Structures are given as structure tokens and as C-alpha cells.
Amino acid sequence: MNTVTGSATERAYRHTKDAILDRRYAGGELISEGDIASAVGVSRTPVREALLRLESEGLVRLYPKRGALVVPVSPAEIADVVETRRLIETYTAERAARAGEQDRTDLAVRLTGRLEEMRAALDAGPDRPGFMAADRCFHREIVAASGNQILTGLYDSLRDRQLRMMEEGTRTVQRMERNVEEHAVILEAIRAGDPGAARTAVTAHLDTAAELLGVRR
Known part of the structure; x- marks a missing residue:
């Protein structure tokens, strides 16, 4: 793939994925290559390549000569996402808590920065997109600290x-405040080098996420 085509494919991919994740393209909607090509300003070839990539990620289902169906979010998918997050994040939090003191200290500094970003976003109105970005980065710091790029990619x-699973209005100020408190507990468990406490704290936090998504335990 040459640079020009690759760039066009990436633009088509990013546009379409962002539209799916923020629900401008709703679950169950059939979108055409032509509509995406017009919106992005590219030919249909890079759009087709972008849709193949999105199909491999489970976000669309392709129908030749008709377009791409945005795969609706199902209760089973929501439960699977929560379960897989539990597996990845309890494991990597325990691993982070078992690391040497210097590694734990370095990670704690990064996590403290993310927690401060969450608090600042909460105080700013709140700034929900900023809060969500800092929240996501907090967890990613822990997963990435494992050094396992496959786990980090899966977490991403x-x-x-999960972005398109959250219903409007569920992220209230009270929920966000609770989220900050739960993140602080995770941070302190890792800083203290207590794997059991880290697992317990992450489990409790993901129980909250499951509750928000309507997953029964």
C-alpha cells in the first residue's frame, strides 16, 4: 500500500470508527461506501479497506453491493467486555503491585497524574469527555506497565x-466522584506493593462499571 492510499484508508477508518463509537452511526444502521467516501473526501477503495479493518474488530458486518451494517451492541457483548476487563486488569494490577519498589514508585507517579486529571475534569463543569479520557489512561498505565503489548492492545x-455501551446520563457527578475514590484505592494498593489489595480494589471498581452497563453479577 502506498503512502497516499494508506493515509486515505486511515482517515476513512478513523472517521467511521469514531462515528460508530460515539453513535453517530447507530447499531443496526446500514452505511454505504459512497456516503463514507463523500464525508471523508476519498475514493471508495480506501473506504473498503477501512471497513474490512472494522469488520475484523467486530464493529461492522459487510454485505457486498449493499454496504456495512453497524453491529448492534448485545447484552452478551457487554458481559464479555466486562469479564475480559476483569481478567486483564486484575492480573496486571497484581503484577504491578509485585514489581520492585522503583517500578512501583514510577507507576504511582504516572497514576497520580492521571488521577489529578480526573479530579480537574470533575471540577470543570464537569468535563465528561476529559474525565473519561483520564479514566481510560489511568487503567492503561497499569496494563502497559506489564510490558505485554498484546494485553495492552486488547485493553484498548x-x-x-465500551464507549458505545454507555447510556446517556449514566455518568453523573456522584458516579464520577465514586470513580475517583475507587481509582485512589487502586493507586494506593499498587504503591504499597499489596497484590491482594490491588486485585480487590480493581474488582470492586469493575463491579461499578458492570452496574453502570447493566451487567448482572
Whole structure:
């Protein structure tokens, strides 16, 4: 793939994925290559390549000569996302808490910065998009600290999927305040080098996420 085509494909991919994740393209909607090409200002070839990539991520289902169906979010997918987050994040939090003192200290500094970003976003109105971005980065710091790029990539994919699962109005100020408190507990468990406490704190936090998404335990 040459640079020009690759750039056009990336633009088509980013536009379409963002529209799916923020629900401008709703679940169950059939979108055409032509509509995407017009919106992005590219030919149909890079759009087709972008849709193939999105199909591999489970976000669309392709129908030749008709377009791409945005795959609706199902209760089973929501439960799967929460379960997989539990597996990844309890494991990496325990691993982070078992790391050497210097590694834990360095990670705690990064996590403190993310927590401060969450608090600042909460105080700013609140700034919900800013809060969500800092929240996501907080967890990603812990997963990435494992050094396992496959787990980190999977975490990114899960958080992308979770974006379109959140119903409007569920992220209240009270929920956000509780979120900050739960993140602080995770941070302190890792800083203290207590793997059991880190697992417990992450589990409790993801119980809150499951509640927000309507997943029964």
C-alpha cells in the first residue's frame, strides 16, 4: 500500500470508527461506501479497506453491493467486555503491585497524574469527555506497565467497545466522584506493593462499571 492510499484508508477508518463509537452511526444502521467516501473526501477503495479493518474488530458486518451494517451492541457483548476487563486488569494490577519498589514508585507517579486529571475534569463543569479520557489512561498505565503489548492492545479494543455501551446520563457527578475514590484505592494498593489489595480494589471498581452497563453479577 502506498503512502497516499494508506493515509486515505486511515482517515476513512478513523472517521467511521469514531462515528460508530460515539453513535453517530447507530447499531443496526446500514452505511454505504459512497456516503463514507463523500464525508471523508476519498475514493471508495480506501473506504473498503477501512471497513474490512472494522469488520475484523467486530464493529461492522459487510454485505457486498449493499454496504456495512453497524453491529448492534448485545447484552452478551457487554458481559464479555466486562469479564475480559476483569481478567486483564486484575492480573496486571497484581503484577504491578509485585514489581520492585522503583517500578512501583514510577507507576504511582504516572497514576497520580492521571488521577489529578480526573479530579480537574470533575471540577470543570464537569468535563465528561476529559474525565473519561483520564479514566481510560489511568487503567492503561497499569496494563502497559506489564510490558505485554498484546494485553495492552486488547485493553484498548475493549475500551473502544465500551464507549458505545454507555447510556446517556449514566455518568453523573456522584458516579464520577465514586470513580475517583475507587481509582485512589487502586493507586494506593499498587504503591504499597499489596497484590491482594490491588486485585480487590480493581474488582470492586469493575463491579461499578458492570452496574453502570447493566451487567448482572
